[in-house]
Amino acid sequence: MKELEKFAKEKKEYRKKVKKPRIWREKDLLDGKVVNAFVLILRTKGCYWAKKSGCLMCGYYKETYDAEYEDIKRQIDMAYKEYKNEEIVKIFTSGSFLDEQEIPKDLQLYLFKKFKAKKFIIESRPEFIDNLENFKDYRIEVAMGLESANDVVLEYCINKGFKFNDWKKGAEKVISFGKELKVYLLIKPPFLTEKQAIMDALYSVEKIKDLANTISFNPVSIHSKTVVEMMWRKKLYRPPWLWTVIDILKKTKEIYNGVIKCDVVAGGKERGSHNCGKCDKKVLNAIKEFSLTQDEKKLEKVDCECKEEWLDILEIERFLKG
Amino acid sequence: MKFEATKRDCNTRIGYIEIEGKEIRIPNILWYSSPRIPPPPFADLKLAEDIKAQDFFYKDYEEKENKYKQIIPASLIYPYFFPEEIHQKAFEMSKSNEIFSIIFPKFPVAKKSFIYVMANAQELFTNPREFVSAIVKIREKIGYKLLYAPGIANPVNLPILSYVGIDLFDSLDIVIKSRRGIYFTSTGEYNLEEIEEYPCSCSFCKKGIENFNDLLMHNYEIMKNELIRTIRAIENRELRELVESKSHFNPKYASIIRILDMEYYNYQEKRFPLTGNKKLIASPYSLYRVDIRRFRERVIERYEKPESTKILLLLPCSAKKPYSTSKSHKIFNSIIANSPNRYVIHEVIITSPIGIVPRELECIYPAAHYDISVTGYWDKEEIYMVNECLKRYLDKNKYDAIINHLPIPLDIDAIETCKEHPTSGDSLKNLAKALEISENYENVTHTKRRYENAKSMLLYQFGQIAKKFIEGCEVKGKFPDYKIYYEDKQLAMFSQKRGLFILTFAGGRKLGKNYWVEIDDFIPKGSVFAMGIKNADERIRIGDEVVIFHDEELRGVGTAKMNAEEMVEADAGEAIKVRHYK
Numbered sequence: 088m089k090e091l092e093k094f095a096k097e098k099k100e101y102r103k104k105v106k107k108p109r110i111w112r113e114k115d116l117l118d119g120k121v122v123n124a125f126v127l128i129l130r131t132k133g134c135y136w137a138k139k140s141g142c143l144m145c146g147y148y149k150e151t152y153d154a155e156y157e158d159i160k161r162q163i164d165m166a167y168k169e170y171k172n173e174e175i176v177k178i179f180t181s182g183s184f185l186d187e188q189e190i191p192k193d194l195q196l197y198l199f200k201k202f203k204a205k206k207f208i209i210e211s212r213p214e215f216i217d218n219l220e221n222f223k224d225y226r227i228e229v230a231m232g233l234e235s236a237n238d239v240v241l242e243y244c245i246n247k248g249f250k251f252n253d254w255k256k257g258a259e260k261v262i263s264f265g266k267e268l269k270v271y272l273l274i275k276p277p278f279l280t281e282k283q284a285i286m287d288a289l290y291s292v293e294k295i296k297d298l299a300n301t302i303s304f305n306p307v308s309i310h311s312k313t314v315v316e317m318m319w320r321k322k323l324y325r326p327p328w329l330w331t332v333i334d335i336l337k338k339t340k341e342i343y344n345g346v347i348k349c350d351v352v353a354g355g356k357e358r359g360s361h362n363c364g365k366c367d368k369k370v371l372n373a374i375k376e377f378s379l380t381q382d383e384k385k386l387e388k389v390d391c392e393c394k395e396e397w398l399d400i401l402e403i404e405r406f407l408k409g
Numbered sequence: 410m411k412f413e414a415t416k417r418d419c420n421t422r423i424g425y426i427e428i429e430g431k432e433i434r435i436p437n438i439l440w441y442s443s444p445r446i447p448p449p450p451f452a453d454l455k456l457a458e459d460i461k462a463q464d465f466f467y468k469d470y471e472e473k474e475n476k477y478k479q480i481i482p483a484s485l486i487y488p489y490f491f492p493e494e495i496h497q498k499a500f501e502m503s504k505s506n507e508i509f510s511i512i513f514p515k516f517p518v519a520k521k522s523f524i525y526v527m528a529n530a531q532e533l534f535t536n537p538r539e540f541v542s543a544i545v546k547i548r549e550k551i552g553y554k555l556l557y558a559p560g561i562a563n564p565v566n567l568p569i570l571s572y573v574g575i576d577l578f579d580s581l582d583i584v585i586k587s588r589r590g591i592y593f594t595s596t597g598e599y600n601l602e603e604i605e606e607y608p609c610s611c612s613f614c615k616k617g618i619e620n621f622n623d624l625l626m627h628n629y630e631i632m633k634n635e636l637i638r639t640i641r642a643i644e645n646r647e648l649r650e651l652v653e654s655k656s657h658f659n660p661k662y663a664s665i666i667r668i669l670d671m672e673y674y675n676y677q678e679k680r681f682p683l684t685g686n687k688k689l690i691a692s693p694y695s696l697y698r699v700d701i702r703r704f705r706e707r708v709i710e711r712y713e714k715p716e717s718t719k720i721l722l723l724l725p726c727s728a729k730k731p732y733s734t735s736k737s738h739k740i741f742n743s744i745i746a747n748s749p750n751r752y753v754i755h756e757v758i759i760t761s762p763i764g765i766v767p768r769e770l771e772c773i774y775p776a777a778h779y780d781i782s783v784t785g786y787w788d789k790e791e792i793y794m795v796n797e798c799l800k801r802y803l804d805k806n807k808y809d810a811i812i813n814h815l816p817i818p819l820d821i822d823a824i825e826t827c828k829e830h831p832t833s834g835d836s837l838k839n840l841a842k843a844l845e846i847s848e849n850y851e852n853v854t855h856t857k858r859r860y861e862n863a864k865s866m867l868l869y870q871f872g873q874i875a876k877k878f879i880e881g882c883e884v885k886g887k888f889p890d891y892k893i894y895y896e897d898k899q900l901a902m903f904s905q906k907r908g909l910f911i912l913t914f915a916g917g918r919k920l921g922k923n924y925w926v927e928i929d930d931f932i933p934k935g936s937v938f939a940m941g942i943k944n945a946d947e948r949i950r951i952g953d954e955v956v957i958f959h960d961e962e963l964r965g966v967g968t969a970k971m972n973a974e975e976m977v978e979a980d981a982g983e984a985i986k987v988r989h990y991k
Contacts, residue, residue: 407560
């Protein structure tokens with residue numbers, strides 16, 4: 088919807104530029120084993136769609152600056168100094184790694200050559216998948232944000248800038264290049280009720296379960312200077328209940344054989360997926376354990392009296408909006 | 410399905426709809442109902458999820474047979490603060506059916522429907538000014554159709570929501586709050602754990618509230634009581650008083666009333682009934698209450714003083730109404746009666762919250778009906794209002810002399826006659842002396858003055874056309890029970906009960922096409938229903954005397970039960986109670 092695209096763009100507020108890459112280490116799964124992963128966030132021009140308009144919940148556009156060739160090369164070199172041969176290297180750019188406007192093609196290759204990782208994980212919108220042909224020799228997992236497989240949700244709730252079929256073509260290319268595909272699905276896009284959010288996630292899983300090696304669920308968290316933040320401040324948006332997340336993970340496990348992950352950003356906080364406050368830690372732990380073990384029993388053992396309130400919301404939220 | 414309004418008060422009404430052969434009273438509550446959340450046993454209307462109903466995003470179930478016939482269409486509703494063009498898109502995507510359609514306050518276009526569901530109600534309700542503005546905007550589009558505002562009603566605010574013009578409420582806020590352990594009374598919400606003694610004797614409170622269900626049922630009882638109280642208040646024409654009292658419990662609700670009063674006079678004036686036979690209890694809030702302000706406005710705009718009067722006598726009000734039946738006014742009256750030329754004297758009563766009441770208008774609503782705590786203390790705002798009224802009044806109505814018999818000084822040049830108290834010996838002596846100046850004027854006869862009094866009263870009721878109406882007429886009877894005759898035929902008589910002149914068929918003929926209603930070709934007997942009305946004079950208010958025409962032919966006279974706008978728009982309900990017909 089062009090009106091929504093215009094609104095999303097108008098509401099953006101850029102802030103001070105950060106020029107240093109961000110680096111950390113974490114555990115991840117590689118062929119069923121838990122291994123070390125090296126995470127690198129490169130500062131680039133960022134997501135072209137965010138500049139043109141942008142997704143309503145996404146605040147990553149603030150983490151970017153107009154990095155030129157030399158800047159990016161310098162960032163890669165800086166990062167490499169800290170690299171300790173972790174098996175997995177994840178490179179995020181607050182945009183699409185494969186977009187040459189963000190990272191010139193030869194720097195993309197420069198990075199793969201430099202880090203001796205068993206597996207790279209990069210992120211990209213579907214528009215840039217053709218560039219994968221340059222990287223035949225590397226084991227790469229491409230993480231593609233789909234958010235929802237429902238075109239109405241994509242257009243009217245997220246302002247994603249593509250339709251499911253555009254995305255699917257990109258995803259199929261990833262597979263035809265012999266690369267692994269990780270799919271990001273959003274939990275509770277704005278304007279959806281908690282119940283619709285569950286429907287939306289499961290519908291999306293059905294649509295992509297034969298393509299994805301990994302499905303990574305992202306419960307919406309409130310990024311600053313976004314349309315969703317404005318809504319949240321007016322109490323018109325609440326990040327999903329953790330019970331919603333649990334429900335989606337359980338039901339996804341029943342219908343999907345690949346790896347299911349969920350990193351709950353700002354979990355337990357007002358700005359992230361949360362429950363009543365009393366049970367959040369327990370529930371978040373269960374989700375974390377499930378992500379690492381894929382054992383659905385981890386999700387069964389949590390309970391709290393606030394579940395009743397969540398069940399109420401599932402029933403009545405639709406009526407509250409009119 | 411049709412809606413028929415039967416009683417009106419303030420900006421709202423009581424009425425009935427028929428659903429599947431069952432008559433349902435409006436205003437009413439949609440009680441949420443599910444196996445987990447039971448509705449109360451007294452629920453007339455239930456709100457339930459139909460698992461087969463379509464979802465806005467997931468339309469798999471579309472076109473399949475629904476369990477329920479009345480379905481609120483699934484819509485995408487953006488926050489109110491989003492730009493209008495986005496709301497327009499949402500509106501274009503929204504579906505409606507013959508029962509329900511969503512009305513978007515930011516893009517209020519009404520699709521044809523029976524009940525309008527207000528989008529963004531919760532968001533708007535957090536801001537009184539935006540809320541009131543949205544309701545008025547919506548009402549301008551949907552007129553007198555039914556309006557449902559989801560998710561905002563509770564026992565404290567229900568009368569206020571009704572007052573602004575919402576017809577249907579729901580129990581959703583109560584469900585959510587009950588789950589959080591909130592205990593409602595009619596004036597507030599409290600943490601159940603902090604209540605040592607229940608201020609309620611419903612069966613659940615008697616037994617002791619032990620679980621969610623008990624608390625929910627108690628809260629439902631309170632909500633139901635509040636609905637009944639609101640309905641009773643509309644029936645008794647005391648909704649405004651109920652609302653004023655409720656507004657003391659939440660400044661946000663007080664703001665809603667205040668903003669409506671100060672910024673939406675025209676919206677309310679059209680809706681407030683013109684007459685009433687019930688006591689109006691005035692408070693400091695009442696200064697700007699619509700029916701009181703309307704009286705003030707009409708005195709300034711329509712009313713003209715009896716022409717022969719030259720001396721203005723300003724008198725204090727009395728607790729007993731009409732004023733002339735009070736002890737103090739009986740005393741004043743005996744002094745006036747003893748003056749050399751009593752009919753050249755024009756008595757005008759100064760009062761709060763109404764302002765100024767010429768003696769001839771003392772039986773008119775709300776002058777004869779208001780009741781206020783009389784302590785002798787005047788607020789600055791009241792004094793300012795009275796002075797403003799007097800100034801505007803004197804710009805239009807000229808006198809040779811003004812006598813002020815009030816214990817408060819006014820911003821005018823007047824002979825002050827009140828010492829200490831208006832009925833003190835000195836005051837009365839001063840008054841009698843001051844009135845001696847009446848002998849300097851040509852004697853005004855009782856007959857002449859009675860004619861002029863009636864004319865002034867008719868001016869208040871009908872505006873300028875009154876002058877033509879009373880031309881050549883004779884006025885008989887003792888004040889206020891005036892009867893007006895023309896060529897020996899009675900045209901009208903003053904009804905104390907209704908506070909206005911009621912017309913005979915001949916009176917209707919003399920009034921001509923004023924306060925007219927144009928009907929289809931039939932003889933109106935008993936009642937004219939809204940269905941039969943083609944058009945109506947936009948001046949008509951609920952309670953007005955109206956003349957009924959078909960083309961250029963007078964068919965009857967009667968009392969308006971709706972305002973002109975509703976007569977034209979509504980397709981059911983009694984619009985006119987016919988008194989005389991052809």
